[in-house]
Amino acid sequence: MYTFSSKLKTFSFVLMIVGVLGIGYGFLTAPKDIQEVEAILKAEEAAHHGGGHGAATAHEAPAETTTEAHAEPAKNEAEAAVATTEEAHAEPVAKDSATTSHDTTVVAETHAAPAKEEAHTETAAHDTHATAGHDDHKEHLEHVLHQLQNKPWAALYVACLFFMLIALGALAFYAIQQVAQAGWSPVLFRVMQGITAYLLPGSIILFILLLLSGLHFNHLFVWMADGVTDPKSANYDHLIAGKAGYLNFPFWIIRAAIFIFGWNLYRYLSRKNCLAQDEATDNSFYKKNFKMSAAFLVFFIVSESIMSWDWIMSVDPHWFSTLFGWYVFASFFVSGITAISMVTLYLKSKGYLENVNSSHIHDLSKFMFGISVFWTYLWFSQFMLIWYSNIPEEVTYFKTRIEDFNLPFFGAVAMNFIFPFLVLINTDFKRISWIIVMAGIVILFGHYVDFFNMIMPATVGDQWFIGIPEISAILFFFGLFIFVVFNALTKAPLVPKRNPFIEESKHFHY
């Protein structure tokens, strides 16, 4: 039996307390109204240039001059705005067609991206083009206000989602090991069950966050805003209205509830059967688990795909990608495996896993390596197909990421591919604890950044920063994760007793 070391317990509480304080700080310091935003922007300008407001926006979107000018407030409103606002400011659909009518596609694309997010709130301002300058400025402030107000929410959401999905990734790995009748992994089943114990609290917190979004506590999901589906509303968005049959709050939250329920049900029953198998006289519980795992994997792949559209892709409701579900899956699957590997190494170093040898570690490292490459394959496939064809309504997704999130966007590839590839390709390295821990930390951070890249551009845009709200949210969920996982590990012996493959697993040698 494992005993939760009091040091680790204290450490997890410290993380949670620091995290909560930081999260609270993030919410308290978020701007309340336009005046505060104006003050913030003024302060930023002063720090950057000391120039006019227009200079600051020009700095955010360099090289774009004439057509972009209408998005800039105050400065060049007179000449440039009149020419372009007419077509570009009409409606989202018209916006896309306007895009093609410009001969400078690049410029128009960048315009479409911020305008897309503005559409849900500020269409009213578009109607009065006469006073374009003043309204554009106000509109810009409102846009920034929403982004800054989203910041603490998005920070919380990304961290919550990330840790919940680590547990889900570990659960998927566990189910695959059961169904594949893997001979090497049964000694790690209890470790995996410990990690998946986080699924329940993690998914409940996530569900609450989703509910709060639906109750308009935040603007994470643009399609939930008032009036987007109402043709008479100033916020009307034709594209989102067209998707309202799928993207509507009741249906969305019911789907979320079903998925979370299904995953937790499998995790609960599988654990129960695994413990019952320890005391059984035959293999009936093992067989039950086998069948249940196979059924779960079918449910999982369907629900995972839909989950990725609902919780991640729908922050960008104008954009869609067909391999997105797989891409998200690869990202949290490799994180889950890495988490298993690191918890195993920790327990082993404390002397709790006597049956785990370097061959088990080697196998886990191979999975970390292989799925990292798989993630990269999907990342690149998604990026390259969209980059290559460069269709305006799709490419804005990457346009905003490359321009505003350059370092996190490409940094994620370096952390999730280049580093683990070069480090874990060596067979000997795959058995050395400190190398695996180092690679694991980089992989986990890399995949956090990956989820950051998926959520942030649509919710906070160019106002992103990895500051106190983001780090605190990570610390809080990390503390909770440690507490729940290691607490669950104390509840059962770390080696399953009557698993049909346990002997093979104990003597596994590669």
Place this chain on the structure above:
Amino acid sequence: MSSNKVIHAIYNDDDVLMDAVHKTRAAHHHIEEIFTPFPVHGLDKAMGLAPTRLAICAFIYGCIGLTVATTMMNYIMISDWPQDIGGKPSFSYIQNMPAFVPVMFEMTVFFAAHLMVITFYMRSKLWPFKQAENPDVRTTDDHFLMEVSVHDNEAELVKFFEGTGAVEVKVIEKH
């Protein structure tokens, strides 16, 4: 001269063979060669053979392949004739890199795989019209043969190998 005399100890079970290898090593007899009809797991470790470095070769070949692909496409697509093909930016390699990645990947795999295979053939001296070096035809079917060189201790060696479970022990004059 006894120096080109060898013992051929023949076994008909890989477990017996492994056991014999351990005993032979413990008795400090130098094993010249072992012939088996199929890979015997752990035989190389039991014999104390050095690990292969083919994987390291493959990694280097892969790097060479990546370099070849990059240099080739940079020369053709960027330096030599940077045409505008369907609006793809050909001002620098990095700008158009996503389009080159499939070629870079395939060339890396191609070089790594083929050069490693050729290295394997060369290091293990395999080619189409090579004379087979099989000392006993049964070793390709169901027998295992261990070859140990003899140094004036013929009788002792024969006795030793008969004790290791060999089904047949022969002393052969090698040419």
